[in-house]
Structures are given as C-alpha cells and as structure tokens.
Amino acid sequence: MFNSPQLDPLVLRHPERIHPALWKASQLAQSQRPTLSTGFKQLDSQLPGGGWPIGSLIEITLERPGIGEIALLRPALAQLGTQRGIMLVQPPHPPNFHCLSNWGLHAHRLLWVQPGNLADSLWACDQALKHNACAALLCWAPGSHPQALRRLHLAARQSDTLLIMLRPSIYSRQPCAAPLRLNLQPAAQGVQVFITKRNGPVCEHAIPIVLHSPRAYSSIGASHVSLDQSSSAFSQSRRRFSVLAH
Amino acid sequence: MRQGTAQAQAPQVLLRHRDLQAEAKGLQQAVLCLLQYTPDITILDSHSLAMQVDASLSLFGGPRALWRKSEQALQGLGLNVRLAMAPTAQGAWALALQTQTRRRRVLEPATLTRRLDSLPANCLPALLPWLEWLEGLGCHTLGQLRRLPRKGFQQRTQPQVMQALDAAYGVYAPPQVWVKPPATFQRRYDTLHRLEHTNAILNVAGKLIEQLCGWLQAGHYSTTRLLFALHHEKGRSARPATGLDLVLSEAAWLPDDFLPALAERLNRLVLPEHVIAVELTVDQIQTRAARSESLFPEPAQWARQESRLLDLLRARLGNDRILQAQPVAGHLPESTNRWLACGWSCSKQAPMRSDPALPLLQEHARPFWLLDPPLALHTARDTPVYQGQRLRLLKGPERIESGWWGNQGQQQRDYFIAQDARHRRYWIYRQRAAMDARWFLHGLFG
Numbered sequence: 001m002f003n004s005p006q007l008d009p010l011v012l013r014h015p016e017r018i019h020p021a022l023w024k025a026s027q028l029a030q031s032q033r034p035t036l037s038t039g040f041k042q043l044d045s046q047l048p049g050g051g052w053p054i055g056s057l058i059e060i061t062l063e064r065p066g067i068g069e070i071a072l073l074r075p076a077l078a079q080l081g082t083q084r085g086i087m088l089v090q091p092p093h094p095p096n097f098h099c100l101s102n103w104g105l106h107a108h109r110l111l112w113v114q115p116g117n118l119a120d121s122l123w124a125c126d127q128a129l130k131h132n133a134c135a136a137l138l139c140w141a142p143g144s145h146p147q148a149l150r151r152l153h154l155a156a157r158q159s160d161t162l163l164i165m166l167r168p169s170i171y172s173r174q175p176c177a178a179p180l181r182l183n184l185q186p187a188a189q190g191v192q193v194f195i196t197k198r199n200g201p202v203c204e205h206a207i208p209i210v211l212h213s214p215r216a217y218s219s220i221g222a223s224h225v226s227l228d229q230s231s232s233a234f235s236q237s238r239r240r241f242s243v244l245a246h
Numbered sequence: 247m248r249q250g251t252a253q254a255q256a257p258q259v260l261l262r263h264r265d266l267q268a269e270a271k272g273l274q275q276a277v278l279c280l281l282q283y284t285p286d287i288t289i290l291d292s293h294s295l296a297m298q299v300d301a302s303l304s305l306f307g308g309p310r311a312l313w314r315k316s317e318q319a320l321q322g323l324g325l326n327v328r329l330a331m332a333p334t335a336q337g338a339w340a341l342a343l344q345t346q347t348r349r350r351r352v353l354e355p356a357t358l359t360r361r362l363d364s365l366p367a368n369c370l371p372a373l374l375p376w377l378e379w380l381e382g383l384g385c386h387t388l389g390q391l392r393r394l395p396r397k398g399f400q401q402r403t404q405p406q407v408m409q410a411l412d413a414a415y416g417v418y419a420p421p422q423v424w425v426k427p428p429a430t431f432q433r434r435y436d437t438l439h440r441l442e443h444t445n446a447i448l449n450v451a452g453k454l455i456e457q458l459c460g461w462l463q464a465g466h467y468s469t470t471r472l473l474f475a476l477h478h479e480k481g482r483s484a485r486p487a488t489g490l491d492l493v494l495s496e497a498a499w500l501p502d503d504f505l506p507a508l509a510e511r512l513n514r515l516v517l518p519e520h521v522i523a524v525e526l527t528v529d530q531i532q533t534r535a536a537r538s539e540s541l542f543p544e545p546a547q548w549a550r551q552e553s554r555l556l557d558l559l560r561a562r563l564g565n566d567r568i569l570q571a572q573p574v575a576g577h578l579p580e581s582t583n584r585w586l587a588c589g590w591s592c593s594k595q596a597p598m599r600s601d602p603a604l605p606l607l608q609e610h611a612r613p614f615w616l617l618d619p620p621l622a623l624h625t626a627r628d629t630p631v632y633q634g635q636r637l638r639l640l641k642g643p644e645r646i647e648s649g650w651w652g653n654q655g656q657q658q659r660d661y662f663i664a665q666d667a668r669h670r671r672y673w674i675y676r677q678r679a680a681m682d683a684r685w686f687l688h689g690l691f692g
Contacts (some may be wrong), residue, residue, distance in 0.1 A: 055493040067670050069616045085550045093615035096583050096689065097571040101604045102612055112585055113559060124559055131555040133548070155356025186669045212610050 002134065031197035036138055036162060039075020040141040042207050047170065047200045052076050055160050057153035061169040061196075065092040065140075067186040068165060071211045072193070075216045076102055084135040085109030087128055091140055109137075114120065122148050136162040142171070151178035172196055178226040189214060269293060272325055275453070277425050278433075279319050279409060281460035283312060287425045288335070291371065294342070296335040298422070309353060323453050332358050332378060335422070336414035338581040340369040340388075355416055362414060364387030372410035377484055388414075431528045433457060440479070440520035443475040447476065447521060451508060452501070454526040459501050467499035468494065468534035472504065477523040490559075496555040497532055503554070510561035556588060573604050577648035579688065582617055610663070611644075613673040613689030622685040630664065630674055630685035637664035637672060646675075661688070 015022040016030055023029040031049020032057055044050045052058060062069050077086060084106050088095060100106060111134070115121045121141045128134050129152070139149075149165065156163040165178070172183050181197040190211030195203040252259060269292060277287055283306060286298035299312060313331060320327045321461060330342035330350035337358050341350045344365050352358045367373050367380050367387050373391075379402075385391045391411070400408050412418035414542040435450050451474060462468060474490040492508050523555075559568055569585040576582045582604065622632040623637075630637045642662030650656040658678040664673050673689030 027482075066613070066615050066672075067692060070692040072397050075486050086553065091615075093690065094585065095584065096579070096612055096614055096616040097573050097583060097585075097601075097611040098579065098604050098607075099614045100571075101573075102607050102609055110571055111556075112571075113563070113589065114569065115563050120563060124563065127558055128555055131551045131558075133552040133555040150289070159349050188669050199382065210374050 022156060023199065026201050028201070030083065031199075033157075034136075034160070036076050036079055038072075039079075040072075040209050043160075043193060043209060046195060046198075046203055046207055052162055052164075053180060054162050055156055056163070056180070057149060057156050057178040058164045059149070059171075059176050059181040060164060060166050061172040061181070062166065062184040063169045065166075067184060068191045068209075068211050069184055072184070072191060072209060073138075074105070075134075077105060077108070078103070080135040080162065082106065082107045082109070084133060085111050086136045087111045087113060087134040087138070089113045089124055089128075089137065089139040089141070090115060091138070120145055124154050125152055125163075129159045129161055130160060132159040134161055137156065137164070139163070139165050140167075141165065144166055146175050146177065153177045153179075162211075253373040260534075261527075264317065270647065272323075275323050275433075275457055276320055276325060276327075278427070278457035278460045279323055280316060281425075281427060281464040282319070282456070283316055285424070285464050286422070290335075290339055290424045291424060294339060294421075295425075296338065298335070309351070317414045319456055322456060334358065334414055334416045334419075335409055336370070336420075337362060339371070340365055340414055343371070344369045351387075363387060363392070367391055370410055370414060373408050374593060376407065391560070427461050431458055431461050432525070434523055434525040436523045437521070440522055444515055444517065444522055447517075447524060448505075448509055448512050450524045451512070451526070452505060454524060455501050455504050455508070458526060458528060459499060459504075460552070462499040462531070462534075463532075466534055466613070468499040469528050469531050470494045470497045471528070471530050472508075473527045473529065475527070476518045476521045479522055483499040483505060483519075486516075487525070488518065488521075490515065494557050496550060496557075497534060499534060506554075507561040510558055514562065560588075575604075577646050578652075579612070579646075580618060580620075581652070593663070610691070614692030615687055615690040617690070620675070620688045623685040623687055625685055630687075632666065632672065632687055635668070637666055637674065639664050640671070643676075645669040662692075 011018060020030050021032060027051035028046075029048040031053055033049070033053045035047070035049035035053050037051040038044055038047070047053075049173055060069060080086070084143040087103075088111070091112065093109070096172060097106075097110070097116055100108075100110065113121075113124050115124050118141055121139065121145060125137060125139050125141070128137055139152075144167075152165070153165065169183055172181065176197075178197070179199055181195070183196050184205070185192040186193065187208060190209045192206040193205050249261060273289065273293060273295065277289070280287055280295075280297055282650065284297050284299050284302045286301075288296055288298075289295050289389065296318075298308075303309055303312060303542070306315060309331060313329060317327070317329055320329075328342050328350070328615075330338045330340075332338035332341055332352045333355045337352070340362060341352065344350075346365070352361055366386060367388060368377055373380070380391065383394075388411070392415075396408070409418060410494045411418060413420050425585060432684065433454055435454055437446075437450055441447055441450070455472075458472070470493060472492040474488065474492065476488040478485050478487065490511060492504065492511060494503065494507065498504060543647060568588040570588040572584050572586045574582055574584050621632075623632055625631060639662045643660035644662075645658075645660050647656070648659045656679060658673040661673060661675045663671060664674050671691040672687055673691065674685055674687050677686065678686050
C-alpha cells in the first residue's frame with residue numbers, strides 16, 4: 001500500500017481505512033465498540049457509531065432530575081435484551097414502576113440499589129461492571145472524582161453494559177474520562193441535547209429531541225376527548241381497568 | 247540423638263515437643279482440602295498421604311497445574327509439605343522422602359525405575375528395620391537391593407518388604423483403602439495468636455473454606471449457607487461466640503464463590519473482642535446441579551452472574567439496600583409503587599410479565615420519579631408555585647379517590663400535569679376533601 005514515500009492523498013482523506021481507531025478532527029469517529037441506537041434519528045446522526053456506545057462511560061449532565069432524562073434513554077432501554085436487568089444506583093427519587101410498565105419496560109428486571117454514600121455507590125457500579133451482570137447501569141453519583149470516573153470507564157470497557165452516569169450540570173465544566181458527554185436542557189416538547197464531548201468535531205448547535213407530541217397535552221378542556229381517542233388504540237386483552245380510576 | 251547432643255552440635259536449633267494431636271489434625275486438614283482434586287486419597291503413615299490423580303489430570307489442566315494447585319492449597323493451610331509425583335504411590339513416597347535432589351516429579355515408568363535405582367535404601371519406609379543388615383551386605387541403593395536373589399531376600403525378611411519394593415517399581419499394585427470423608431462438616435481452627443483484625447479472620451476462614459470445598463467435592467454436595475462462629479477468650483469476661491451467617495442465593499461449592507462475599511461481610515463486622523478460634527459449620531447441603539460448560543453465554547449463566555453480584559452487594563450494603571419492584575393493585579400511586587428488598591431467591595423469579603396489578607395507561611400519564619412523601623406547594627393567586635415558578639396546568643384532572651381503609655384515611659385527589667416557564671413538567675395534585683384545598687407535588691417526569 002505504501003510503495004511510494006509520498007502518501008496517497010486518498011488515504012489521508014480517509015484515515016479510518018488505515019486503522020479504524022483513526023479519524024480526522026473534522027469527521028465523526030467510527031465507534032470501536034458496538035452501539036445501541038438512541039431511537040432518535042437527529043441524535044444518532046451526531047453520535048460516533050450512530051448511537052449510545054456500549055461498554056463505555058456516558059456522562060449526562062442535567063440541571064435537575066425530572067426533565068426527561070429517562071424518557072431520552074427509553075428507546076435504548078427497550079432494545080436491550082431481557083435476560084439481564086437494568087440497575088439504578090442511588091437514584092435521586094424513588095422510581096415509579098407504573099411509568100415503566102406504561103412504557104412497556106416491565107419485562108426487564110429492574111434493580112434499585114441505594115447504597116447511601118458515594119464510595120459504596122461507586123463500588124457497587126464497579127462490581128456490577130466486573131460481573132457484567134446488568135444490561136444497563138444508571139448511576140447517580142454527584143461529587144465523584146475524575147479518577148473514580150476513569151476507573152469506572154475502564155471497568156466498563158471490560159463489560160458489555162450500557163453505563164450512564166447522570167450528574168448535575170455544574171459538573172459539565174469539570175474534566176471527565178467519558179468519551180461521550182451530553183448536557184440536557186428542558187424544552188417545550190422534550191429536551192435539548194448539547195454534546196459537550198465526543199470523538200469528532202465540536203457540536204455547536206443543540207439537538208432538539210421531541211419526547212411528547214403537543215397533542216398529548218392539548219388544552220385542559222379537550223383532554224377527555226384525547227384520552228378517549230387514544231385509549232381505544234390499545235388492544236382490548238391487555239386492558240383490565242378503565243383508564244380513569246374513579 | 248539426645249537433647250544435649252543436638253544442642254551441642256547445632257546451638258541455633260529450636261527444640262519443640264512433638265504434638266501428635268496437632269500432626270493428626272494437620273493431616274486431616276490436608277486430606278479434606280485435597281479432596282477437591284481427587285476422591286481417592288489414602289493415608290500412608292502418620293505424616294504421609296497419597297492421592298491417585300490419573301482421573302483428575304485433564305480436569306485440572308495437566309500434572310503441572312494440578313501439582314501447583316495442590317501445593318498452593320496445602321501452603322494456604324500453613325503446612326510444610328514435600329510433594330512428589332510418580333506413576334506408583336510407593337515410588338512417589340520414596341521420591342518425597344529422598345534428599346538427594348529437588349526434582350520429585352516423574353511421569354514415565356521407565357524414568358521412575360532409573361530414579362529409584364539410585365535412591366538410598368532408607369527411602370522405602372518398609373525397609374527401615376533391615377537397614378543395618380543391608381549396610382552390612384553392601385546394599386546402599388535400591389538398585390543394588392533389586393539385584394540380590396529374590397527368593398533369598400524374601401526368606402530373610404518379611405513378605406511386605408518385597409511387596410513394598412514391587413509396589414514402588416510398579417510390578418505389583420497393592421489394594422488401597424481410600425479415605426472416607428465424614429458425614430457432617432464441622433471444623434474448628436484454633437489460631438496461634440489472638441486475632442484482632444477481620445483480615446486475619448478472613449485468612450483463617452479461607453483455610454476452613456478450602457477444607458469445606460474439599461468435603462463438598464467428595465460428596466458432590468453444594469451449600470448455600472455457611473455458619474461461622476468466632477470464639478472469644480474464656481475467663482472472667484467470657485462472652486458468647488460471635489455468629490456470622492453467610493447466605494448465598496445460589497448453591498456453591500468452590501472457594502471463589504464464597505470468599506468475595508465473606509470478605510465483604512467481614513469488612514462490615516465489628517469484633518467485640520479478640521478471636522481465638524474460628525469454627526465453621528454447614529447444616530444444609532444439597533446435591534449439586536451440573537453447570538453448563540458451553541462457550542457462549544446462556545441465560546442461566548447471566549442469572550448466576552447476577553446472583554453473585556447481588557450476594558456481594560448484599561454482603562457489603564445490607565439486605566435492605568437492594569430493592570425490586572413488587573407492584574400492588576391499587577389506585578393510590580404511593581401504595582401501588584411498592585419496592586421490596588430483593589430476597590435470597592429474587593434472582594430465581596421469572597421477570598415480571600404484563601402485571602395485572604397495573605393498568606396500562608398512556609405513555610405520559612405517570613411520572614418516572616415519585617416524590618415520597620409528596621411535597622406541599624405554596625399557592626399564589628390560586629395557582630401552585632414550585633421553587634418560585636408558577637405552574638401552568640397542562641392536563642387533567644385525573645381524579646383518584648381511594649384508601650379509606652388505610653392509615654391515611656380517604657384520599658380525594660385531582661391529579662394534573664403541570665409545567666413551569668422553563669418547560670419542566672410536574673405531576674401535582676389538589677387535595678379535595680381537606681378544608682382548604684392544598685396542592686402537592688407528587689412526581690417529576692424523568
């Protein structure tokens with residue numbers, strides 16, 4: 001391939017043909033690891049490998065829990081196999097199982113681990129990654145040091161777990177070993193995703209993600225009508241109760 | 247040799263009384279520990295034992311690997327051992343007793359014959375009563391002994407001498423009596439020092455677990471529960487032994503299955519006093535289920551990994567820190583959303599199918615985060631306010647009235663989905679029955 005001392009310009013234009021780990025700063029890297037589609041086309045097109053990398057630390061910073069962060073992950077979680085569970089480590093509030101079953105995620109085993117302090121949370125994540133026992137691991141560990149995050153990232157590389165660390169947005173300015181870092185801002189119909197770090201060019205614009213259509217929250221007066229309409233779309237066999245509990 | 251002579255010849259020698267009981271105990275420990283590698287162990291004399299390993303070689307990765315493993319296991323027990331490996335038990339015994347060379351591993355019968363020929367006659371314990379007589383004959387090595395006329399030698403000694411010689415060279419295979427493991431397992435390890443740290447206890451417990459695993463292996467058993475008793479000093483301030491139960495969610499029989507969880511349990515343990523003995527009892531045993539050795543991961547293997555992980559987490563964090571959803575049929579969200587501590591058998595449960603307890607609602611009808619307890623909201627100009635932001639009602643009301651039988655009394659709530667100016671959505675309710683209709687924040691849409 002390199003017979004002449006001068007490099008072929010075509011090769012320089014596509015460094016990934018020399019080795020898959022190489023990429024130019026102006027282009028998105030090819031992912032070394034398998035990826036899982038996020039379920040949102042706009043976001044997939046901006047991520048290296050076209051989705052969430054599996055076996056790598058993903059950091060998501062958000063100003064406060066409850067702005068649609070789990071809804072953003074929901075399509076990816078739904079794609080995971082049900083053989084292994086989903087583990088939540090130290091979530092900020094009790095998760096609502098009814099919401100998960102509405103989302104169709106009730107077949108996944110859900111484990112809620114509440115260690116009580118930061119060191120135990122990180123230890124629990126580390127052990128879960130070493131055992132490779134969960135399909136997805138969502139960890140809330142505010143205040144963890146960059147070294148601890150690097151260690152988690154290295155542990156994640158030995159596993160095939162979707163590891164997502166959710167932290168307050170003040171940490172988005174701090175260094176972090178995660179190859180993919182996102183910042184979420186609430187928006188009218190969902191969230192705005194800012195990619196703060198990725199293997200590729202700087203992403204300057206926000207990516208709008210629609211999580212709920214405007215029809216879902218039409219005006220108060222019309223809500224009964226919309227409820228009735230959409231409820232008829234459900235299959236009859238799975239519904240035992242009326243939608244409105246009286 | 248007398249004591250005085252010995253000390254005159256080598257003043258640095260430490261003289262100790264021989265403790266026959268401790269020797270027998272050490273041999274017992276070694277037998278139990280080595281049962282992990284083969285069921286065929288025979289005791290040769292008070293400080294020697296032989297293992298027949300030809301059936302275990304391929305399982306443990308060949309003679310070298312098996313040698314290394316058993317050496318490590320015996321050193322872990324704190325025993326000084328001299329190992330030898332040979333095609334015959336007597337031959338291996340002779341190789342272990344000789345002091346000419348450190349090479350004690352022979353695999354070929356022809357090599358064994360050559361090596362035995364050059365060994366001195368005192369390497370065969372059966373020859374010991376005739377040693378002086380043999381010296382007088384000029385027979386120093388086993389090879390010279392074999393060149394003597396067989397019949398005459400047999401007439402002048404006892405028949406078992408010739409048998410031992412033949413057994414060493416593989417001419418004659420003597421019948422062996424294999425060790426029978428005890429019916430129950432209860433072992434106590436008296437430590438040399440008073441133990442103050444849990445790390446030291448882990449070391450001692452590791453020795454006991456090695457023996458336990460040998461015993462389990464011999465009977466093809468497995469167990470889920472180990473009972474440790476840490477004995478404290480007797481005397482004026484005698485206190486009962488500290489108990490430590492190690493419960494695993496899946497029956498196990500290998501040291502690596504027990505040790506990590508035990509280490510985490512011991513890390514959490516606070517010792518009330520010095521420990522002078524550690525006792526291990528196993529009261530429940532079951533026949534083991536075969537493990538799949540297939541190359542690709544299977545559902546059962548995932549489940550095993552998960553139960554191992556849960557055992558570890560439970561050992562360090564406590565039983566009540568790992569929760570699993572157990573929804574209850576009901577209308578009140580806080581009573582429906584029941585999370586229970588993940589019990590010992592939770593990993594064996596099938597994943598929850600579409601649960602009849604929960605009606606299927608619209609995707610956005612329920613929030614992901616549920617606040618416990620609900621947060622009372624201020625109101626300003628008849629609209630609820632959260633963190634200084636007025637909440638605009640998007641959708642509702644969804645009326646939930648239930649729970650008159652419960653502790654809280656009848657709950658009459660109108661639930662709304664509300665939004666603030668920054669588009670964050672909230673699940674709030676208005677308490678209807680109260681004298682003043684108050685607003686509460688009950689959930690966040692994650």
